Amino acid sequence: MPNAFWCVVEDDRAGHPKKVMAEVLAEAARLSGGRAEAVWLTDRAEPDGLRRLAEWGAGKIWLVEHPGLAPYRGEVWAPVVAGLVAAQAPRAILGAVTSRQREFLARLAARLGVGFAADVVGLAMDGDRLVATRPVYAGKLLARVAWARPPWIATLRPNVFKPADPVAGREPQIERPTVTVPDGALRLAERREEVSTGLPELSEAELVVSGGRGLKGPENFVILERLAAVIGAAVGASRAAVDAGWRPHRFQIGQTGRTISPKLYLGFGISGAIQHLAGMRTSKLIVAVNKDPEAPIFKIADYGIVGDLFEVVPALTEEFKKLLGK
Amino acid sequence: MKILVPVKQVPDTATQVKVGQDARQIETGGITWIISPYDEFAVEEALRIKEKRGEGEVVVVSLGPDRVKEALRSALAMGADRAIHVNDPAFNEADTLLTARVLAAVIKQEAPALVIVGRQAIDDDMGAVPAQLAELLGWPSLYWVMEAAIDAGGRTIRAGRQVEGGLEVFEAPLPCVLTAQKGLNEPRYPTLKGIMGAKKKEIKDLRADDLGVAPESAQLSIVRLETLPPRPPGRIIGGDVREAAHELVRALREEAKAI
Ligand SMILES: Cc1cc2nc3c(=O)[nH]c(=O)nc-3n(C[C@H](O)[C@H](O)[C@H](O)COP(=O)(O)OP(=O)(O)OC[C@H]3O[C@@H](n4cnc5c(N)ncnc54)[C@H](O)[C@@H]3O)c2cc1C
Numbered sequence: 001m002p003n004a005f006w007c008v009v010e011d012d013r014a015g016h017p018k019k020v021m022a023e024v025l026a027e028a029a030r031l032s033g034g035r036a037e038a039v040w041l042t043d044r045a046e047p048d049g050l051r052r053l054a055e056w057g058a059g060k061i062w063l064v065e066h067p068g069l070a071p072y073r074g075e076v077w078a079p080v081v082a083g084l085v086a087a088q089a090p091r092a093i094l095g096a097v098t099s100r101q102r103e104f105l106a107r108l109a110a111r112l113g114v115g116f117a118a119d120v121v122g123l124a125m126d127g128d129r130l131v132a133t134r135p136v137y138a139g140k141l142l143a144r145v146a147w148a149r150p151p152w153i154a155t156l157r158p159n160v161f162k163p164a165d166p167v168a169g170r171e172p173q174i175e176r177p178t179v180t181v182p183d184g185a186l187r188l189a190e191r192r193e194e195v196s197t198g199l200p201e202l203s204e205a206e207l208v209v210s211g212g213r214g215l216k217g218p219e220n221f222v223i224l225e226r227l228a229a230v231i232g233a234a235v236g237a238s239r240a241a242v243d244a245g246w247r248p249h250r251f252q253i254g255q256t257g258r259t260i261s262p263k264l265y266l267g268f269g270i271s272g273a274i275q276h277l278a279g280m281r282t283s284k285l286i287v288a289v290n291k292d293p294e295a296p297i298f299k300i301a302d303y304g305i306v307g308d309l310f311e312v313v314p315a316l317t318e319e320f321k322k323l324l325g326k
Numbered sequence: 327m328k329i330l331v332p333v334k335q336v337p338d339t340a341t342q343v344k345v346g347q348d349a350r351q352i353e354t355g356g357i358t359w360i361i362s363p364y365d366e367f368a369v370e371e372a373l374r375i376k377e378k379r380g381e382g383e384v385v386v387v388s389l390g391p392d393r394v395k396e397a398l399r400s401a402l403a404m405g406a407d408r409a410i411h412v413n414d415p416a417f418n419e420a421d422t423l424l425t426a427r428v429l430a431a432v433i434k435q436e437a438p439a440l441v442i443v444g445r446q447a448i449d450d451d452m453g454a455v456p457a458q459l460a461e462l463l464g465w466p467s468l469y470w471v472m473e474a475a476i477d478a479g480g481r482t483i484r485a486g487r488q489v490e491g492g493l494e495v496f497e498a499p500l501p502c503v504l505t506a507q508k509g510l511n512e513p514r515y516p517t518l519k520g521i522m523g524a525k526k527k528e529i530k531d532l533r534a535d536d537l538g539v540a541p542e543s544a545q546l547s548i549v550r551l552e553t554l555p556p557r558p559p560g561r562i563i564g565g566d567v568r569e570a571a572h573e574l575v576r577a578l579r580e581e582a583k584a585i
Contacts, residue, residue: 071494074457075466099489103469103505106454110423110461115546118452131549136450137343137352143450144549185466185502189484190495201490207585231585249472249509250488255339255448256363256508264584275339285584286560287574293562301560303577305570315571323575323585 001059004088005032006039006151008081008095008105009053013070015046017053019163020096020204024156025057026164028094031125037062039084039093041077043070054172057164061174062088068181071191072100074107076184082111083179085151092130092152097259098203105153115147117154119259121282123161138255138278158204159261160282194250197235199225202251205234208262208283210253212238212276214269214290214309218246223310224268227317230326236260238270254279268309272297289313327382327480329372330438331406332429332459333365335390335397336449345551352551361397364444366404366513367506372442373405374511375476383407387432389417389425395529402524403516409529410436416534416541423545426458431537433463439480439500445470445507453505460503468496470507476500 005028010018021038028036038058045065053061064080085093085108093108095101097119109116121142122133130152136143147153202208209228211221221235228235237247239254253260255278265283270276272288272295280286281300288301289312298304305312320326337343338358346353361369369386376382386401388394389412398409412428420428433441441460446453460467472493474485486495488507516524534541563570563577578585 071489073466074460075464078461099470099487102453103457103467106422106452106457107461107467109454109545110426110458113423113545115421115423115544116452116454116458117546118446118454134451136551137337138339138448140343140554141345141352142552142554144552145546146549148543148545148547186468186496186498188494189497190486192486192493192495194492203490249507252508264578264582278339281554285578285582287578298560298562300557302558302582303574304560304562305574306562306564307567307570311567312571315567316574319571319575320585323579 001035001037002089003032003091004035004037005092005094006037006090007058008093008101009038009040009042010096010098010101011040011042011049015042015044016049018096018204020158021053022056022163022166023158023161024094024096025053027123027156027161028092029057029164031123031130032091035059037090039081040064041069041080043067050172050174054170055166055168059173061172063174063176064179064181065176066181068184071188072104073184073186074103075186076182077104078107078111079182080179081108084177085112091150095155097155097157101155105155109153112151114149114151114153117145119157120154121157121160121261123154135282138274139281157259157261157282159206159263197225199228200232200234202234202236203258203260205260206263207231207233208236208260208264209233209266209268210236210238210270211241211268212270213240213244215241215246221246223313227313227320230317230320230324238276267297268313270297271295272300327376327379327440327476328385328436328438329375329382329440329442330385330387330433330436331365331368331372331401331442332387332455333369333397333401334362334447335359335388335394336362336447339448345553349550350548359393359396361400362444362447362449364446364448364506364508367508367510368442368444369401369404369406370511370513371474371506379476379480385410385436385438387412387429389420389428398529399524400516402527403520404514405520408527410532411529412532412537414533414541419544419547421544421546422452422454422458424542426455426462428537428539429455429459430462431539432532433459440483441501441503443503443505445505456503456505465501465503466498467503467505468498469505471504472507472509474504474510
């Protein structure tokens with residue numbers, strides 16, 4: 001469809017789109033008056049994965065299935081999608097803020113010679129141009145940005161945009177364009193999987209429990225993990241906890257870690273330094289537990305408890321168990 | 327082996343930033359400027375590669391007004407060999423794409439075997455320049471690199487990028503672009519000797535003409551900068567621990583509907 005809003009699919013590497021795509025597709029449909037389409041580069045797309053995209057609002061799915069497309073390599077993906085763009089002329093190309101999409105869409109924009117906006121938290125049409133809102137300067141300011149010409153390319157922060165209500169039973173309309181997938185120069189030598197915590201992945205989680213220096217040692221993260229397991233939250237950490245070696249870097253929230261925007265962020269023993277806030281201040285609801293009533297985190301918290309986390313965390317865990325019948 | 331590291335000068339996160347008069351830029355008076363922290367990881371990695379190989383040259387490059395020389399001096403004080411300063415008012419409002427074009431032009435002149443860039447600059451947090459640079463050069467790129475090793479012959483690199491759920495280690499022929507993630511290394515502090523030595527190192531000035539890059543208009547531009555909408559005031563829940571925990575859970579369910 002001309003003037004379509006394309007959504008680049010983020011998948012679970014096993015043939016299914018991640019749930020953040022429900023948000024990206026819904027926003028694309030809203031902005032374009034129902035012209036949202038998915039573009040999926042993968043080595044395998046499962047039928048139920050394709051159906052899910054259709055149910056989330058993808059009017060059409062441009063599917064390029066090829067072993068050379070996984071794992072993602074920028075120098076391979078960019079020419080493939082640039083070729084499709086030249087033939088189909090979409091008006092916008094949106095993705096989710098994930099490590100690879102941040103790189104890929106920047107690369108694609110350079111290939112097409114157009115603008116790119118990363119980590120967008122708001123989008124609106126202003127006449128016939130698109131204006132994006134994005135946090136800058138450690139989230140202390142918001143910048144409204146606009147493109148000189150289409151296609152408008154951006155990555156959207158997970159959990160910020162309202163997901164589509166799935167339309168059950170919608171059949172996917174699949175287009176398999178003929179494309180040449182270049183060989184590429186990068187060769188995958190090894191993949192090291194993280195030991196699964198059984199908890200959700202930090203950057204996409206709707207609920208996040210986070211611990212700082214106040215936890216006093218790596219062994220004490222167990223109490224946060226117990227709480228997280230009860231409510232189905234991911235566990236994050238401040239830089240102080242990461243630098244002390246209590247948590248690996250991938251758990252760090254903040255300016256030099258992950259940027260998250262969960263529905264609920266619960267911070268324990270975290271003072272709320274500006275660099276930490278940079279990574280979580282767009283959370284919808286913020287709860288802070290800290291023994292220091294003057295801790296800066298209380299300035300942005302919606303709810304706070306001034307107290308010793310070693311008493312509060314177990315009490316909260318019990319209350320959540322009662323509430324959720326666990 | 328020549329390694330090139332682009333660095334960006336940014337306001338220290340601890341300094342207050344205010345929206346400027348035109349509402350499109352910040353007020354620069356009173357700001358403390360630093361090298362963007364991710365770029366320090368990049369400089370450090372370049373120095374370590376050079377030290378390990380026992381040969382090579384580390385060249386740092388920055389785009390920006392006169393003040394940017396300070397950032398270049400700090401990188402030289404860490405141990406970089408020389409610096410290039412692209413200082414031209416024509417690039418004042420450069421977006422990531424124009425910045426990448428300028429850097430790509432410098433890289434074509436310098437012909438390094440490797441370019442290491444910080445994952446993103448902490449002012450606009452765009453993180454686009456490394457990938458755009460690689461695309462313009464036609465080089466492979468690896469983002470969020472947590473470990474890197476060059477083979478003895480200096481022809482290939484083995485580097486691990488952080489992905490959701492793990493680490494993917496790739497082999498790539500050089501030249502190639504890497505982006506430095508926190509955790510790649512621990513940047514060194516400049517020594518007094520380093521700081522003194524940096525004063526004698528070369529900082530070459532370049533302008534648009536020297537690079538043959540036309541200062542075209544931005545593809546993405548700031549329409550307006552705004553302060554954050556105020557957050558509604560929070561509520562401190564008092565009482566003993568058990569009561570407070572009970573009340574918090576009740577509020578999260580009934581008032582906020584978050585659980
Ligand atoms: C360039 C740069 C980048 C940075 N990037 C990041 C980043 O990405 N993420 C990040 O988090 N930080 C970052 N920082 C560091 C940041 O400035 C802070 O140092 C850090 O966030 C502090 O972590 P913290 O809150 O856990 O520790 P602290 O500031 O030490 O706070 C610990 C808190 O725990 C409370 N506490 C102690 N014991 C208890 C108890 N028993 N019960 C309840 N409360 C208790 C204390 O009252 C205190 O408020 C960065 C800094 C710089 C300079």
